[in-house]
Amino acid sequence: MRVRGFEVSPRSAKEIWQLAEQFRAIVPTRTNFFPLYRFAAVALPKLWPEFNLTIGEMDEMGNAHALTFHEHTEIRLREDVYDGLRRENGRDRFTLAHEFGHLFMHNNALARRFRSAEQLPPYRDSEWQADHYGGAFLMPLAVVQKFPDAWRLATECGVSEQAAQVRINYLKKAGQIQ
Numbered sequence: 001m002r003v004r005g006f007e008v009s010p011r012s013a014k015e016i017w018q019l020a021e022q023f024r025a026i027v028p029t030r031t032n033f034f035p036l037y038r039f040a041a042v043a044l045p046k047l048w049p050e051f052n053l054t055i056g057e058m059d060e061m062g063n064a065h066a067l068t069f070h071e072h073t074e075i076r077l078r079e080d081v082y083d084g085l086r087r088e089n090g091r092d093r094f095t096l097a098h099e100f101g102h103l104f105m106h107n108n109a110l111a112r113r114f115r116s117a118e119q120l121p122p123y124r125d126s127e128w129q130a131d132h133y134g135g136a137f138l139m140p141l142a143v144v145q146k147f148p149d150a151w152r153l154a155t156e157c158g159v160s161e162q163a164a165q166v167r168i169n170y171l172k173k174a175g176q177i178q
Contacts, residue, residue: 006126008106013123013132013174016105020097020136023104032143032156036093037085040075048073055082065095068102075099090160094134101133102126135167141176144168148177 026047027039040053052074061067061078068075077085077096084092106126122128139157144167147153153164171177 007124008126010123011129016129016132017136020133021140024137033158036096055079066099068099070107088158090158094159094163097134097137098130101130105129139167144171145177
């Protein structure tokens with residue numbers, strides 16, 4: 001359990017899912033597997049020249065797998081996470097999709113305020129929102145409806161089985177899948 005989070009403007013899970021799917025639609029794919037590395041390293045900088053995907057050294061970043069800097073329109077991935085992304089590692093793919101959530105949803109001053117996790121409702125928590133964004137970006141609802149098994153969904157979408165199970169469980173709880 002996290003000790004503290006950033007407070008952000010409230011967003012519902014459904015609103016976040018819609019934002020993620022709209023962003024994903026920028027690059028239509030013929031498969032359920034979104035080419036995230038190519039998109040972030042090649043396509044997105046052409047579509048949005050201000051965007052920067054950078055690599056941080058392990059000793060510089062410590063326990064932070066990735067960081068988002070709104071003032072530079074930058075996502076910095078720790079070098080091992082970047083290498084994993086290039087190898088299509090599911091956890092590292094989710095890390096970048098999660099950071100896209102921060103980049104697109106959390107650029108206001110309110111997002112700089114810390115509150116304890118106990119005081120912060122999930123729908124106002126930057127990490128909760130970014131997790132939902134990452135899940136919806138890599139595992140759209142229509143794909144989860146076709147593959148409601150965690151192993152199969154993970155294989156289809158290039159995510160970890162754990163991420164797939166979390167997405168399935170949340171969609172079941174929300175009444176979006178059976």
